[in-house]
Amino acid sequence: MRKQLIVLTILAATASFGAHAQTSTTSPMPAPKADADKNAPLPGANSFTEGQAKSRLEANGYTNIGELKKDDNGVWKGSATHGGAKLTVSVDYRGNITRN
Structure with a gap:
């Protein structure tokens, strides 16, 4: 009985971890405001x-988005x-959105 309980506990933990590891959330909001973000758009390798x-x-909340082009600083602009x-x-590598 104890062996079955241990096996069930391991299976439950593994199933829970697997579901959690596959969950991906991307916040639509810009990256948290760090001191550097006040100078956005930030240059950097944009993935x-x-x-x-x-x-x-x-x-x-942006609509009618035209073609975006990545500039020499790695910032998407359009x-x-x-x-x-x-x-x-503009969208920089940290996800900061700036507008003019």
Whole structure:
């Protein structure tokens, strides 16, 4: 009986860990504001694809997102609409969104 309890405990822990390890959440909000983020967009090696940068903008209420281009500093730049205004937007490697 004790051996079965140990096996069931291990199976439950493994199943729980496996489900947790496969769960991925990406917050639509910009990265937490660190002191450096106040200078966004930050230059750096950007691992976002154009589609991921666009999705991040959409999740933050931007629409009519035009083609995004990655500049020499690794920042995705393009145009989008937010609150009815057409803007120039940027998404840096930390996920910070800036607009003009």
